[in-house]
Amino acid sequence: MATMPKIVDPGARRRAVADAVLRVIGREGVEGASLRNVAEEAGLAIGSVRHYFRDHDELLLFTMRELSTRIDGRVRAHVDRLLDPAARDERPVRVEELIGEFLALDEERRQEAVLWMAFCGAARIRPELRACALEMETGLRDLLARVLRGAQEAGALPADLDVDLECLRLSALLDGLNLRAMLEPEYVTPEAQRAVLRRHLEGLRAR
DSSP states (O other): OOOOOOOOOOHHHHOOOOOHHHHHHHHGGGGGGOOHHHHHHOOOOOHHHHHHSSSHHHHHHHHHHHHHHHHHHHHHHHHHHHHHHGGGGHHHHHHHHHHTTSSSOOOHHHHHHHHHHHHHHTTTHHHHHHHHHHHHHHHHHHHHHHHHHHHHTTTTTTOOOHHHHHHHHHHHHHHHHHHHHOTTTTTTTTTHHHHHHHHHHHHTOOO
């Protein structure tokens, strides 16, 4: 009796290869994510990787977007709860929880922060990644602006607050905390990160 050929889901295989890219980058940085290293990590032949990705640039770009999609999925759940009219009294806590998704508060988010900064560092000299990095950073600022304007409209923030400026300040705070948490995890603990973020948000409300 003939053996039925194994059916491979192309989307699932591409995501599995992206997972391998992320593991390699987590250990060796973007420069270590060669096709050979990625194929070995994924348990595939290089030819199999090339079957799903035209070249190395497409592989890195797909992986970068896959990482962003994972973060976005978690954040959207917070946005839905934040916009629930019944949660008005819990809004300050919900805002802190939402923004905290971008901080290295547990192992999953710490690894995501390491990976995202690795991609952003590579984007400085790789145009194919730069456009994606800028798109994602713009998306983050748009999200922060939506949250701050929503708090403004609800009377939780001053009406004269410069939202655009505060979005820049807040995104810079997140970047700085993640960088320090990677370099000094014993000093910049999850508790310290939460305390800094909470103090910053309280400062906005107290203006």
